[in-house]
Amino acid sequence: MGETGSDAGRDGAVRPTSRDVARLAGVSQATVSLVLREQWRGRVSPARVAEVRTAARELGYRPNLAARSLRLGRTRTVLVVVPALTNEFFARVHAGAARVAAEADVGVVLYPSPEGVGAAPDPFASAGATLDGVLASSMAVEALAQLSGDGLPLVMLDSEPRDGPAGATVNPDIGAGMRLVTDHLLTLGHRHVAHVAADVPSWTFEVRERALRAGLSAVPGARLVAAERGPISVAGGLAAAERALSALPRPTALVCDDDTMAAGACKAVRRLGLRVPEDVSVTGFDDLALATAVEPELTTVRLPAEELGAAGLRALLAVLAGERRGTTVLPVTLATRGSTAQAPQPA
Amino acid sequence: MGETGSDAGRDGAVRPTSRDVARLAGVSQATVSLVLREQWRGRVSPARVAEVRTAARELGYRPNLAARSLRLGRTRTVLVVVPALTNEFFARVHAGAARVAAEADVGVVLYPSPEGVGAAPDPFASAGATLDGVLASSMAVEALAQLSGDGLPLVMLDSEPRDGPAGATVNPDIGAGMRLVTDHLLTLGHRHVAHVAADVPSWTFEVRERALRAGLSAVPGARLVAAERGPISVAGGLAAAERALSALPRPTALVCDDDTMAAGACKAVRRLGLRVPEDVSVTGFDDLALATAVEPELTTVRLPAEELGAAGLRALLAVLAGERRGTTVLPVTLATRGSTAQAPQPA
DNA sequence: TCGACGACGTTATACGTAACACGTCACCTC
DNA sequence: GAGGTGACGTGTTACGTATAACGTCGTCGA
Known part of the structure; x- marks a missing residue:
């Protein structure tokens, strides 16, 4: 078969596009888009749907997220800012946030700000991705201002509730x-x-x-x-x-x-x-x-900690969905162990 | 000033594009692109360069990374896979990798695989970003196969050196x-x-x-x-x-x-x-x-740990640049402290 | 019998950027 | 003064996707 066009068919290293899937399935690229995003009800016949899905699987098609983001203007990616991941507490906060993000099919870009609480040197340039929102822990006020300056939806964790620009705040009690x-x-x-x-x-x-x-x-x-x-x-x-x-x-x-x-x-x-x-x-x-x-x-x-991160990311998703929420406070408990005991009698 | 066109000028919520910068500076969009990527030597006069930069600063212009990624076919973003961030060791590995990534202006998407070493459930769909490469720590073989299946450049940390698909391996001794x-x-x-x-x-x-x-x-x-x-x-x-x-x-x-x-x-x-x-x-x-x-x-x-992550990311960048490298081994030392002492005399 | 409507699909376009392939001058050399 | 040569830019296109705006059939109610 004579090369139809471009340099398609190279090894297998080049990723197939939705147009390649369309060609294989004998439909238009628009139809492929509809089918693979499950938007086909009442617009594409079940038979065609099956053909498109088969073709996509056969080619190992994966949508190009950069193109999708460009088209949609959103990225389904949020930034998580923590003072330091080597602090187990924040590692656990991140773990909770990451779990919820994965469930919601949202990507997470992490920014551990170098000096604990401090000025984040342009996380948006260095994040390597366009962002939909920010989840920030224990941030200083000036860094916060810098973040909110870009007008991104922002949820604060473990921070003073009154801060204006935040879409929401989630704190342990x-x-x-x-x-x-x-x-x-x-x-x-x-x-x-x-x-x-x-x-x-x-x-x-x-x-x-x-x-x-x-x-x-x-x-x-x-x-x-x-x-x-x-x-x-x-x-x-x-x-x-x-x-x-x-x-x-x-x-x-x-x-x-x-x-x-x-x-x-x-x-x-x-x-x-x-x-x-x-x-x-x-x-x-x-x-x-x-x-x-x-x-x-x-x-x-x-x-x-995990619940803090999870609740924070849920709050951020809510803010992104347009439902503004105020401050959430999570309950805490005391673990009583061996390092405390009755006070000694005064000598 | 009568609205020149489109809905530009809205509040400030809409991000300016390179074309907006071009209009303000009185040049073409192509020139803006050249100037802001520092590719202008011998192609744009210093006077124009200054004008463009001023215009960009004035508008608070930031390039749209999604568009750039789409155009270039690369994202300057890599995936870092670790068994668990709550393990301080891997948190430090990540910190080292993140530091080098920031220096190289590369984004990092993190994937803490849920069950320590285990099957990563399609990190590429869930990563929320198109990826240029992968840095994986202590991964199981099947997960590795899944990763390399997509043909992404891969660097392994703290793993068996012989693995074929890896572009490089970095291990502590x-x-x-x-x-x-x-x-x-x-x-x-x-x-x-x-x-x-x-x-x-x-x-x-x-x-x-x-x-x-x-x-x-x-x-x-x-x-x-x-x-x-x-x-x-x-x-x-x-x-x-x-x-x-x-x-x-x-x-x-x-x-x-x-x-x-x-x-x-x-x-x-x-x-x-x-x-x-x-x-x-x-x-x-x-x-x-x-x-x-x-x-x-x-x-x-x-x-x-930090150096392991840093060396790993450097190796990945080298692989991305086309320079293949083999196995790197980092030296380790013994910290002698109080938990060891002369063996007791046999009773 | 006719118009309308629903089911099914397609065509065309825009998103913002990078880069190729061309102009258009001014100036210099012979 | 004819032709070359940089210097300095511009127009146009493509990247892969999502979606609005259109067809084009059959079918059904009046």
């Missing part, structure tokens, strides 16, 4: 989580508490601090004897905890903003020759895998 | 890493060693097992007294280690395939009333953050 921790420690008799805080300026950490202070001030005799900040890491928690433990009166409980820091705090306690939890109780936040890897296991706030 | 562990333990006098192994069928774990056996068999009197498998988690390592510790003679060292499992193994040792490292030495693999969070800190093999 951080305040309730910290209240659970505080009440737990107060019930155990702790009155001198220190906060081992993350040194990242972020809504989520501000809420934790406020909730801790509020909870303590509600009980006579209870007080925050120290609040030390450090980077979110084992070493950061260790250093901050060492400073906190030098406060007078010495705290009997260390409330940490993150499980990683809590692991460091436990090391700090032992360096002073003290024991966890007999002498000092330690609490974490997030319930990472780490929390059950260390000994004693960490009492910590279990945040629904 | 797993065998050397396990030899470092074995030699370390042998030097400390350990002769009865147990392997706490991952139950994932994968090249990387097979190599670890072979290297461990080979290293032990080289020293008279040394033997592998147990090899127990379990899932890659704290609980998995704990369970497998408990079984291993019931072997006779009881091992004085537990070699674990992963830091997470090693953390579990430490717990198993203590449950028997034994101490780490005085009674039993424990080693990990990967050098995750976890390794320095537990006490004692884990002696472990430090794998260059």
Whole structure:
């Protein structure tokens, strides 16, 4: 058979187009498009439909998404922005979002902003894809402004709800989580508490601090004897905890903003020759895998990370569909484990 | 100013095209294209170049990547496949790849295959983007075949080098890493060693097992007294280690395939009333953050995770550029910490 | 018997970009 | 001053898809 035209038929390396399918099935390209997108009811006969499908399968046809995006003006692709994937919490958020995206047949482009919370250097140029929307976690305000500047639908996770440009916000109930921790420690008799805080300026950490202070001030005799900040890491928690433990009166409980820091705090306690939890109780936040890897296991706030990502992406899809939604708050629970115990009797 | 044409000038929601830039600058669309892609040397006068750039900035013009991809037939987007991002190792691999991709102005679409190593259910349909190439970590053979079936350039990470369809393979020197562990333990006098192994069928774990056996068999009197498998988690390592510790003679060292499992193994040792490292030495693999969070800190093999991802993406870019490359092997080191010590004297 | 209508398909076009194949000058050389 | 030669741009087209705007038949109600 003599080459009909162009360089079709090359090896098999060139991808077939809808026109190739049309030729093979003996129909027009428009019909192929209708059939393969399931828009054929009442416009194409069942017999033709079958022929087209057979032809498509035979050629191994896959629609060219670039062409489709160009035509439609949308890409079915969203950007997910997280501070850092090496933080297990955000990896889990991403996993939840990715799962929902896959179910909805939406692509996800990931942008881990380099310096945790920080200016995202033009994620749109570097994303390598045109985008329909953005799902952003714990972003700083200026980066947010930059994002929304392009007029893209935006859903924020774990961020201050009031921000205007956001189409929606989804948050775990951080305040309730910290209240659970505080009440737990107060019930155990702790009155001198220190906060081992993350040194990242972020809504989520501000809420934790406020909730801790509020909870303590509600009980006579209870007080925050120290609040030390450090980077979110084992070493950061260790250093901050060492400073906190030098406060007078010495705290009997260390409330940490993150499980990683809590692991460091436990090391700090032992360096002073003290024991966890007999002498000092330690609490974490997030319930990472780490929390059950260390000994004693960490009492910590279990945040629904996967569900946060999933709910965030669902909210984004809703915004894209035109249904605006406000703020969603997800419930959290306290995982009570071995790192907390009754407060020691005052010597 | 009377609307020149079309619905341009709407609010600012519609994105300007290169033709809009051309109109504003008083040149043709082709010139705009040349200027903004820096292909203008010797074809456009510097004065015009400046005008075009000004016009583009003024309109906030961004090229439509879908249109560009359609025209060029490439997308500058690659797929990165990892077993699971919640595994810190792969999160770091991804981070390394993402960094190089950003530098090369290449987009990354991520596909965390659901069940660790497993069949990827058509990542190309679900990726939401047309792809130029694939960077896959620790993939199973059938999934690999499916991937390469589409004829996409493929680079494998941490996988058996021989695989045919791969354009290149990049591996950390797993065998050397396990030899470092074995030699370390042998030097400390350990002769009865147990392997706490991952139950994932994968090249990387097979190599670890072979290297461990080979290293032990080289020293008279040394033997592998147990090899127990379990899932890659704290609980998995704990369970497998408990079984291993019931072997006779009881091992004085537990070699674990992963830091997470090693953390579990430490717990198993203590449950028997034994101490780490005085009674039993424990080693990990990967050098995750976890390794320095537990006490004692884990002696472990430090794998260059970020560099692995970075080298992998560089290899993929090389393959895309037509330069085929074979297998690259990255060096590894041993991080000697508190979880290993001199073997106890035989009772 | 006729017009209308539904079922079935096709033709033609636009999306925004990149790149090829041509102009059109001004200037220079012989 | 004739012809060549760059420098500087423009017109046009194609990429693969989705969809609006048209035919073209049979059938059915009046």
